[in-house]
Amino acid sequence: MSSLIGNHIQKFDTLDSTNNYIAKYCESEKMAEGTVILALEQTEGKGRFFKKWHSDTGQNLTFSFLLRPKNLKASTPLILTKWVCSAICLYLENTGFKPVIKLPNDIFLNGKKVCGILIENKLQNDLITRSIVGVGLNLNQVVFDSDFQHEATSLFKEDGSKRDIDQELNLLLSYLSYCFSRSLSDLEFTEFTFLKFLGRSCYRLTGDEREKINILSVQNEGVVTYQNEIEEIKSCALDDLKLQL
Incomplete structure (x- = not known):
């Protein structure tokens, strides 16, 4: 896997889904590993079990990135989930928050969901040969759909600070890259960090x-x-x- 997530960043005003975009073009365009696709609006943003992810246009971080794992067994898919969750939690912690991971792929602040992660894998024999990691992080959104109004939050709702999407993207990508690089030399790092933030x-x-x-x-x-x-x-x-x- 790439040691740096975000070597290549493509930004769009509107996409149906950033995960779908990578899945459609990653092979035909020979997309580099670590490529990030960011959309200010996703018309068909999705979560686990095909649940729809709603995000107000231009208010949040909604992006995906491409991984091409080497020798990652299909029987151990949670390795990727643990790494991504750990990186996002470290980013949030160092921004002044106290994040909690809700299994398998959600991150909460003060009892409300602030971030969702969707990882879609392509398998060959018993190995994961391609992973598309989708991240939806609520930055500045204030009002959510009525079904989620009492279940969702954003960084702005928590501390009253508006955030720049590009700046927060670059900062979060640096944590993703750091956590991946660290995990290569310290096999216990990701496990320790994941358990630290896990809502046990x-x-x-x-x-x-x-x-x-x-x-x-x-x-x-x-x-x-x-x-x-x-x-x-x-x-x-x-x-x-x-x-x-």
Whole structure:
């Protein structure tokens, strides 16, 4: 993978989806690894499980970047998620916030979602050969759709400071590059950073029931080990977990 995310940056006023743009053109245009596609507006921004990501035009950071992993097993996809989440949390922490990661790919501030991450992988045999990492970070948005008004926040809503999109993009890309470079020489760095910000104390939702749990570990293969209120230790697949902070 590239040691520097953002060597090439392309900016657009409007795209349907920055992830879709990379998927469509990365091969035909021989797009370089680390290329960043930024859109001020995404008409079909998407999240996990095809959920729509809504963002006011020109108010937030909505971008994607291309990775071409080497020897990354398809059975360990959470390695990328941990790295990206860790980098964004370090960026937020050093900006004065206290971010919390909500498994598998959301970042919260004060109990509300401020950032979502979508990673789409291309597989060949048992390896991940291409990854498109999409990031949606709420910078300056004040009003959200009624369905999300009480669940979402932005950096502006948290501290009252307007931020320049280009400046924040460059700063965040520097953290992504730093965390990747650091992880190459220190295999435990990403794991330690991820667990530092992980919202371990949370609720597992099953139908109408809510069970308080404490997450003990998250394996790169997607297995989560947790302890419940009666101190039983259990494990399950991340995809089978529905969590609430």
